[in-house]
Amino acid sequence: MPDTPLLGPSASDIATGYRKSITKRILIVGSAIAVLCLTVLLDIVSGPFDASIGRVIQVILQPTVATTNEAVVIWDLRLPVALMAVAVGAMLGVAGAEMQTILNNPLADPFTLGLSSAASFGAALAIVLGWSLIPGVGGLFVTVNAFVVAMLTSLGLFAFTRLRGVSPEAMILVGIAMLFTFNALLMFLQYGASEIQLAQLIFWQMGSLARATWEKVGICVALLAVVLPYFVYKSWALTALRMGEDKAAALGVNVSGLRLAVLAGVSLLSAVAVSFVGAIAFVGLVGPHIARMIVGEDQRGFLPLSALCGALILSGTSIASKSITPGVVYPIGMITSLIGIPFFISLILTQRKRHWQ
């Protein structure tokens, strides 16, 4: 064989190219964090009670300088809402990203597996029938019911995969079956509900951050602190899974074990998110897609940016929900779709690469 000259760039050029792309990725994640801080501030500033950005920063950094009014509005009302938007957005973003990864399906998100409709059904049980699935939770019983039914649903999904093996197609099909089952059950309850209950139920389903409290923010952050490190630890295995099961298995990934463990994490994240703020569509689906278009699917960029995109979308939505009509706070569920979808479609149209053919 003749000693053919090797074409193309030298090894050091290739390495430099990759190092540049890593730097770029860090810059993107860094600027996303910066923008997120800005939207959180704007979220706190916007609303009927006038406070300047400077004053808000001062009150947050030095709680003692606040007047009683400012303390109540900023610390008790607006900060929990703003942080809840960030936490729930991040949870939905991460949940969607990893669901899409383990199921190898671009349409996977908490809705696809039926978790959102399960949560809605749980809430309906509380609102219409007044049932509390876990006794002694007091006023939180709507939230707790939603969570319990969503978790039961993913347990059902688990049991199914135990019986039939963990193929992504089967999981999605069962998820969709769950979705329709719970929608039917929900309609059943709606049919028998009074007008007030119906209004309450629909309002719950539209999603709202107004129910945010510091405790809920704490629960969300704690959950993220448990689940995210696990996903980070499994980042190469998850990246490998995108090359196909065969390849991943050849690299030593226990594919079904990974799918089940990640499904557990993702179920927890979405069940908590959905039970706290209601069924918010779109964030879990689109956050990861935006992240994928920007940094690709190496989990080391994809995971943080999916979380950040989810957080940004929901934080932006929170601002928009207060700003469209002064004095009215719209349900966030419809805002996410209305604002996000045109943005998303424009991204798809301007994208050079298509990854889900």
Add this chain to the structure above:
Amino acid sequence: MSGLHVTGLDFAYGSRPILKGVGFAPLPTGKLTALIGPNASGKSTLFRLIAGLLKPNGGQVHLGDQDLAKLSTRKRLQQVCFMPQFFTANAALTVFDVVMMAQKQLRGWKVSSADIDAVAEALHRGGIGHLSEAYVSELSGGQSQMISVVQALVRRSDVYLFDEPTSALDLRHQLDVLGRIRDAIADRQVTGLVALHDLNLAARFADHLILLGEGRILAEGPPDTVLRSDAIARTYGVEIEVTEGPRRDLLVHAY
């Protein structure tokens, strides 16, 4: 580290037997062995059994004195590098990303400077440096096959199993890739087993041939012996003549 050897491997998919008592003596290290045999003769199944991705119904796989069945799947796959040759290529991952994935072998989040240099060197040597920043979803079949080979060679294992590494490649790249595999096996003094359909390539690059057919090993030995054996014509169901080419290489003709 002495070579890989297999004794009495049995395997069936359900009630359909694939391998019936397959065994071979320790393969020499530093030499390339080619596994040949018609379609559906069980070549890929044998590879998966050696790698531990399938569990045999009977028989053992040893690497030197080590019974590989005693290792965890993860450990075993670090010693035995098996790369399926094709991948579903719809991921938004660059060529560099996927080779880095093989280099990291699922260890740790961080990528060290040495990792980056090793991957860059492997891409450069593999002749796919110009594709480094391309997404794997944009590659042709041949290109993705070359990336699979680079992914395999970037890893440090004791046994390398290549399943049809050249089936989608043009002439030049076939010679290129097999030459690179043979050199790597010799440099590292490890065991290399390549499944090949092209008997001429097998004759040219392999030091040792194993003929698999009907779930059994039908012939084994240096290319000259195996290719001239009766078993080969019978297994493939064609007439085979072997002549010597202009550079004292073996040429296989089928009629």
